[in-house]
Amino acid sequence: MELESLEKCLEENIPENLLSDVQRILYGRNVPILEIHPDAKILSSHHNFDIQGYRFNAASEQLRAPRIVRVGIIQNKIILPTTARLEAQRDKLHELISHIAEAAFHNGVNILCMQEAWPMPFAFCTREKQPWCEFAERAEDGPTTKFIQQLCRRFNMVIVSPILERDERHSDVLWNTAVVIDNTGRILGKHRKNHIPRVGDFNESTYYSEGNTGHPVFETAFGRIAVNICYGRHHPLNWLMFGLNGAEIVFNPSATVGALSEPLWGIEARNAAIANGYFTCAINRVGTEVFPNEFTSGDGKQAHKEFGHFYGSSYIAAPDGSRTPGLSRTKNGLLVAELDLNLCRQVKDMWGFQMTQRLDLYSYSLSRAAELDFEPQIVR
Amino acid sequence: MELESLEKCLEENIPENLLSDVQRILYGRNVPILEIHPDAKILSSHHNFDIQGYRFNAASEQLRAPRIVRVGIIQNKIILPTTARLEAQRDKLHELISHIAEAAFHNGVNILCMQEAWPMPFAFCTREKQPWCEFAERAEDGPTTKFIQQLCRRFNMVIVSPILERDERHSDVLWNTAVVIDNTGRILGKHRKNHIPRVGDFNESTYYSEGNTGHPVFETAFGRIAVNICYGRHHPLNWLMFGLNGAEIVFNPSATVGALSEPLWGIEARNAAIANGYFTCAINRVGTEVFPNEFTSGDGKQAHKEFGHFYGSSYIAAPDGSRTPGLSRTKNGLLVAELDLNLCRQVKDMWGFQMTQRLDLYSYSLSRAAELDFEPQIVR
Known part of the structure; x- marks a missing residue:
């Protein structure tokens, strides 16, 4: 249990x-609770997902009006078995997300983000190229991007859509990519996962390489957002660069299982919010995914067809270190949070981490550390 | 209460x-509990401090023997009122630490660390230069260093001694410094606090500036250690450089109060252990310190003579994200932990954060970000 x-x-x-x-x-x-709209409650009970809502206040200022934005994050199980036809697996997920997005709309959500590689099972544990590579889509006009563009227009929402990308312009390679679509349905841009795991069942370097899109921050009608995809949450430098580029909200769409990472889950995205003076939204899958063929986990144990429980627990953390409770560890859910983005600068002013960060020192130290003949500063 | x-x-x-x-x-x-030696229990009851002990195991390896080391961290209240003669205030603290160090010795501690600026009250809230600057001592041969050298020899212990340093060689300036003394009583070196707070009652930039000692790692008989002093724990780059220089244990001697930082306390040092593959030892003062004259806190509130409760809660975190319980929020204490330093490399191999960290990318990005004409990567 x-x-x-x-x-x-x-x-x-x-x-x-x-x-x-x-x-x-x-x-x-x-963090006070946000009232959930009755129409959203109906959708949640028809389609069997939880909704939780919270509000992060900021102090009122004399020269700036509050900058209120509502974000929504979604965690969900896959629906059909992984043996079903690929289109059917994807279509069912599209359908579920359209219902949850509608519930988000009823709660006034302006920016919505789904979990990592959301239109597919997280099949990279198998190391099988087929059929899973077929889930890859063009970021610009693949079926999932087209579907999301409709939702953006219908709900006047910015949506961050993490998919497996097929890059036809560059020799057909794959990427782990988040497509950012604005509230008019226009593709604002995309970001590719910067750090790729080779851990246990997370055999992702078998499929795609480290991203080449830097650390883009997307200026939307509702605030400046960025996307730190999954394993990038373990890398403080990745979080830092999104901050230096001006992010106010960083989404962290993920897929991670209990035995591996759960004690780290509440620590890393929240630490990033504190250190960098922005909101972070940590999103995990939920449930267990079973694959048709056996695979091993590089741990000497027996082959098996599933790699453990995705523990959900998606949450949102603020620059002052406060955070919402997590969504369920076992059920589909939508987490809505109202943020006053003024809090970012207020916390920066209060704590002064940015003023005291000594970038000169570290740009020098890191360039030394990256050299082949680096001599660590060791006192003997 | x-x-x-x-x-x-x-x-x-x-x-x-x-x-x-x-x-x-x-x-x-x-993290299993370590049995406390009866002689240490006697000392703890005579001198009224808690002792807690824990063990961090690692897997056994074929080509390396276990690398077992015991560390001790101490949190304590000041003893005499801040109006007492300075020598008396300091001498009483020396005496208390000698008892706690002896208890550490009975528990087999190899490396011991005290809280920040341990031989004095944390008087920087007052912004008064006198008498508090008189607590500053030479790192090389001040009374506290000489006292600690004796303890090191007596107990065959490496001791990290955080003091207020008087730098007579450079125009008499002050520094917030940790002196590292090896188990033969030899001064191995010192490290000066890299990041200085200007937050609420933490008026430390009134007294001393950002440290100029880089990120030294001290190779001791019991492992490679470093010291991230207090406010430096909010800076992921500071933690990172100690890791890149090879630290296996990083001490974080601190002084911080409840209303300001307590929800951050369990997050930051633990995140650093995870991200950098080393053990971290977070040490906080405990109790309330009352000063002779009123001071204000830069928050528009009434002047007062004390700035809140130092909440103790010192703890040790491992590279795999596990951690000990904290010491008391209200009492003096000694926390002992047995570490197998082999765990550091085992976790690095398992998670691969160092292999996947892309130092080249970040050394380039940070040098750009440090330039005056830096253009953030913003997509509009």
């Missing part, structure tokens, strides 16, 4: 007089 | 069948 939610477990068991202290230490200042 | 310990509160209230899941998600794999 999987624990359904860490935060609910704390709420149900810690005595009233201690709970607020425990929550403050573990999660930061209290 | 201050909560005494978050971890005890969880243990006492979460039902047995859920507790191990909650602890795994919040703290990583189970």
Whole structure:
């Protein structure tokens, strides 16, 4: 039996007089709950996904109006078995996402992001090229991009759509890519995953290489956003560059399983929000995916057809270190958060991490460290 | 009333069948308890400090023997009022530390570290130069260094001693410095705090500037160690450089209060351990310090004589993301941990963060970002 939610477990068991202290230490200042629109509730019950909503306030300023934006993040299971026809697997996922996006719309969401490689199972554990490479699509006009463009127009929403990309212009190679589509349905650009894992069942370097799109920040009608895809969350430099390029919200669409990473999950995206003065949105898959053929995990254990439980627990963290509870560890869900983007600069002013970061020192140190004849500073 | 310990509160209230899941998600794999030596228990009860001990195991290897080291970290209150004669304030702290160091010795500690500016109250909140600047000492042969050298020889221990340094060789300026003294009593070197806060009551830039000692790693008889002093824990680049220079254990002697930083405390040093493949030891002061004259906190509120509760909660985190419970939020304490340093390389091999970190890319990006005419990568 999987624990359904860490935060609910704390709420149900810690005595009233201690709970607020425990929550403050573990999660930061209290993040008020956002009321969910009744139409969204109907969709959530018809299509069997949770909705949770929270609000991150900022202080009022004299010279800037509040900059209120609502973001939504989605975690979901695959629907059809991985043995079903590929179009059918993808179409079912498109359909589910259209319902959840509609619920997001009813809650006033301006920017929406799905999980990593969302129109497919996370099949890279298998190391089989076929049929899984067939899921790859052109970022510019593949079926998923076209589908998302419709949703963007229909809901006046910016949508970040993480897919497996087929790059026909460059020798047909694959990339792990997030396509950013603005609220008019125009493709604003794309970002390719910068850091590729070779860990246990995450055999992604078998399929695609390190991204070549740098650290783009997309200026949308609702704020400046960036996308740090999955394994990039383990790399503080990746987070840093999105911050230096001016991001106010960084999405981290992921796919990760319990035994491997769960104790790290609450730490990394939240640390990035603190260190870089922006909001981070950590999104994980949920559920277990079973594949037709056996594969091994590089750990000497028996071959098997599934690689563990994607534990969901998607959450949003603010630059002041506060965070929402996670979505369920076991169920599909939509997390909505209202952000006042003014908080980013307010926290930067308060803590001063950017003013005190000494970029000159580190640009010099890192260029030394990257050299082949680097001599570490060791005192003997 | 201050909560005494978050971890005890969880243990006492979460039902047995859920507790191990909650602890795994919040703290990583189970870290076994280390038995405390009876002589250490006697000292702890005579001198009124807690002792907690834990063990971080690693897998056994065929070509390397285990590299077992025991580290100790100390958190303590000041003893005399801040109005007492300075020598008396310092002498009382020396005396307390000698008892705790002896308890560490009985538990086989090889490397010991105290809290930031340990021989004095954390008086920088006052912005008064006198008498507090008088606490500054020469790193090479000041009274605290001489005192620590004796302890090192007596207990065959490496000791990291964070002090306020007086640099007579360079125009009498002050530094926030950690002196590293080896187990023979020889001064191995020193490191000066790289990042200086200007936050609320932390008026440290009034007294000393950003350190000029780079990111030294000290090769001791018991492993390669480094010191990231206090506010440097908010800077991922600072942690990174200690890692690139080969650190296996990084101490983070700190002084920080509840209202400001407590929700960040469990995140930052632990994230650094994960990202950089080394152990981190987060050390905070404990208790409340009252000063003779009123001061303000830059927040429009009334002047006052103390700036809040140092919440202790010192802990040790491993490269695999697991961590010990914290020491008390309210009492003096010694935390002992047995580390197998082989875990550092094992985790690096497993996760591959160093292999996939793309230093070339970031040395280029950071040098660009440090330029005056830097153009952020923004897609409009």
